Amino acid sequence: xxxxxxxxxxxxxxxxxxxxxxxxxxxxxxxxxxxxxxxxxxxxxxxxxxxxxxxxxxxxxxxxxxxxxxxxxxxxxxxxxxxxxxxxxxxxxxxxxxxxxxxxxxxxxxxxxxxxxxxxxxxxxxxxxxxxxxxxxxxxxxxxxxxxxxxxxxxxxxxxxxxxxxxxxxxxxxxxxxxxxxxxxxxxxxxxxxxxxxxxxxxxxxxxxxxxxxxxxxxxxxxxxxxxxxxxxxxxxxxxxxxxxxxxxxxxxxxxxxxxxxxxxxxxxxxxxxxxxxxxxxxxxxxxxxxxxxxxxxxxxxxxxxxxxxxxxxx
Amino acid sequence: xxxxxxxxxxxxxxxxxxxxxxxxxxxxxxxxxxxxxxxxxxxxxxxxxxxxxxxxxxxxxxxxxxxxxxxxxxxxxxxxxxxxxxxxxxxxxxxxxxxxxxxxxxxxxxxxxxxxxxxxxxxxxxxxxxxxxxxxxxxxxxxxxxxxxxxxxxxxxxxxxxxxxxxxxxxxxxxxxxxxxxxxxxxxxxxxxxxxxxxxxxxxxxxxxxxxxxxxxxxxxxxxxxxxxxxxxxxxxxxxxxxxxxxxxxxxxxxxxxxxxxxxxxxxxxxxxxxxxxxxxxxxxxxxxxxx
Numbered sequence: 001x002x003x004x005x006x007x008x009x010x011x012x013x014x015x016x017x018x019x020x021x022x023x024x025x026x027x028x029x030x031x032x033x034x035x036x037x038x039x040x041x042x043x044x045x046x047x048x049x050x051x052x053x054x055x056x057x058x059x060x061x062x063x064x065x066x067x068x069x070x071x072x073x074x075x076x077x078x079x080x081x082x083x084x085x086x087x088x089x090x091x092x093x094x095x096x097x098x099x100x101x102x103x104x105x106x107x108x109x110x111x112x113x114x115x116x117x118x119x120x121x122x123x124x125x126x127x128x129x130x131x132x133x134x135x136x137x138x139x140x141x142x143x144x145x146x147x148x149x150x151x152x153x154x155x156x157x158x159x160x161x162x163x164x165x166x167x168x169x170x171x172x173x174x175x176x177x178x179x180x181x182x183x184x185x186x187x188x189x190x191x192x193x194x195x196x197x198x199x200x201x202x203x204x205x206x207x208x209x210x211x212x213x214x215x216x217x218x219x220x221x222x223x224x225x226x227x228x229x230x231x232x233x234x235x236x237x238x239x240x241x242x243x244x245x246x247x248x249x250x251x252x253x254x255x256x257x258x259x260x261x262x263x264x265x266x267x268x269x270x271x272x273x274x275x276x277x278x279x280x281x282x283x284x285x286x287x288x289x290x291x292x293x294x295x296x297x298x299x300x301x302x303x304x305x306x307x308x309x310x311x312x313x314x315x
Numbered sequence: 316x317x318x319x320x321x322x323x324x325x326x327x328x329x330x331x332x333x334x335x336x337x338x339x340x341x342x343x344x345x346x347x348x349x350x351x352x353x354x355x356x357x358x359x360x361x362x363x364x365x366x367x368x369x370x371x372x373x374x375x376x377x378x379x380x381x382x383x384x385x386x387x388x389x390x391x392x393x394x395x396x397x398x399x400x401x402x403x404x405x406x407x408x409x410x411x412x413x414x415x416x417x418x419x420x421x422x423x424x425x426x427x428x429x430x431x432x433x434x435x436x437x438x439x440x441x442x443x444x445x446x447x448x449x450x451x452x453x454x455x456x457x458x459x460x461x462x463x464x465x466x467x468x469x470x471x472x473x474x475x476x477x478x479x480x481x482x483x484x485x486x487x488x489x490x491x492x493x494x495x496x497x498x499x500x501x502x503x504x505x506x507x508x509x510x511x512x513x514x515x516x517x518x519x520x521x522x523x524x525x526x527x528x529x530x531x532x533x534x535x536x537x538x539x540x541x542x543x544x545x546x547x548x549x550x551x552x553x554x555x556x557x558x559x560x561x562x563x564x565x566x567x568x569x570x571x572x573x574x575x576x577x578x579x580x581x582x583x584x585x586x587x588x589x590x591x592x593x594x595x596x597x598x599x600x601x602x603x604x605x606x607x
Contacts, residue, residue: 028419050452158363
């Protein structure tokens with residue numbers, strides 16, 4: 001394409017390669033690139049500097065160490081040993097976080113897949129309505145959505161009344177007294193739209209002819225699903241698991257609002273709490289490093305695989 | 316039993332189970348929000364026990380209503396200010412970024428794009444904490460507070476216009492711009508007179524999305540706030556929900572919900588109308604979708 005363009009319009013194509021135009025587009029990208037360098041990449045170096053820095057003996061605050069040759073790994077090894085030993089301060093939170101995020105992500109998939117399948121395949125003329133209602137939670141404040149559940153789940157809230165009214169329970173269930181189940185429900189409620197987003201896109205693209213062909217050739221509905229629909233949405237399941245699971249690792253407010261007891265505290269809670277105390281800043285920074293190290297592989301894999309998929313789709 | 320089997324094996328039957336899933340999901344996500352909106356009109360302090368409708372928490376309570384509580388008014392002002400400033404900064408920055416990344420083909424643009432996508436997917440807490448340390452340990456001139464919150468929100472929002480505008484650039488193709496160049500326009504003229512007008516719906520949509528999205532942000536603004544004067548609506552609802560739930564928090568949440576909804580619907584209408592007019596692009600699929 002570009003070669004025919006150049007042949008037909010040599011003067012302009014030549015000009016486009018000239019000194020002015022060569023720098024035109026990079027200069028468009030320059031301000032945002034600079035912004036990302038200063039306010040996205042450089043802060044990671046600050047996290048490293050604080051983690052491996054020293055403590056001011058008088059002010060009791062961390063002094064960042066910018067020279068990697070003089071990094072002090074004391075705080076990081078303290079953090080790691082408190083994660084790996086069963087009596088360490090982060091041990092419980094670390095494995096709870098992994099378990100809660102894993103379970104909540106799985107539940108999101110179990111809730112989200114049938115819904116995405118329904119909207120893509122069976123909603124018919126109501127598809128637009130369902131799509132609009134699906135997108136609504138993205139711009140409803142997360143805090144308002146959780147507040148809604150706090151009202152419903154109170155001892156005198158509508159859910160306890162309904163359960164009591166139909167005779168299922170004798171007295172109110174203390175949903176908000178710090179139960180793992182409530183926390184998981186809150187996480188699923190908060191993050192399930194992120195799971196559905198890529199699933200919807202993928203299931204919408206599965207050609208109807210493929211499904212019909214499988215059915216015509218005698219495959220049962222279940223077999224058609226397993227052999228045609230599921231493989232076509234495998235990439236989207238992976239994308240959904242990543243973009244739904246990643247932000248949950250940094251969640252602390254859901255725990256604070258619906259299950260605020262020590263036994264459900266996640267890594268995010270420890271990070272935020274340590275940042276409130278100047279002398280523990282380095283510990284908070286070290287936990288951020290741990291989180292980043294844990295998540296950098298899924299993040300990079302996701303970016304790599306979406307790039308690959310979009311390349312394949314074009315060739 | 317045999318009737319059940321017949322029903323199950325009929326491929327053209329209405330899939331009742333899936334309809335139940337669809338309707339049930341929407342009810343599950345939307346009804347609690349509607350209940351929260353309803354309780355902003357409760358006549359007592361409870362957010363769980365309905366005692367009759369009133370405008371107490373909106374206008375009539377002399378101290379704690381939306382209209383009369385200075386804390387709430389300040390939080391609304393802070394939220395609107397931060398969202399407006401973030402939109403004003405992030406949209407031009409992001410649109411220029413999208414154009415630059417789209418046309419600047421080199422090894423460098425690939426790495427820059429990777430960093431941009433990385434910022435897009437990094438958990439917000441990691442962004443918030445690293446910027447918190449940046450402002451208290453390095454850029455102490457900026458420090459915590461409104462400026463810090465604003466810079467944090469711009470980092471968070473920057474990728475949205477890039478993703479939206481670039482998708483529109485792909486679907487538009489290069490024909491319009493090349494036609495302008497063929498007819499003798501300079502590259503900057505073609506950009507200003509042809510490409511930017513065609514991108515307008517995408518730019519407008521990303522502005523609305525950024526505004527609505529940053530209006531609800533909690534993690535960044537909370538971490539980068541210095542004192543009560545930086546409190547936003549989301550921070551107000553959070554602390555109310557933790558300490559003393561009050562229908563006033565529901566009311567302010569409802570107000571933000573209405574603001575966001577109006578914006579998003581407006582953006583959708585503008586986008587749909589203009590995209591229809593230009594025919595949705597000529598050979599959009601021929602371009603790669605995500606050049607990482």
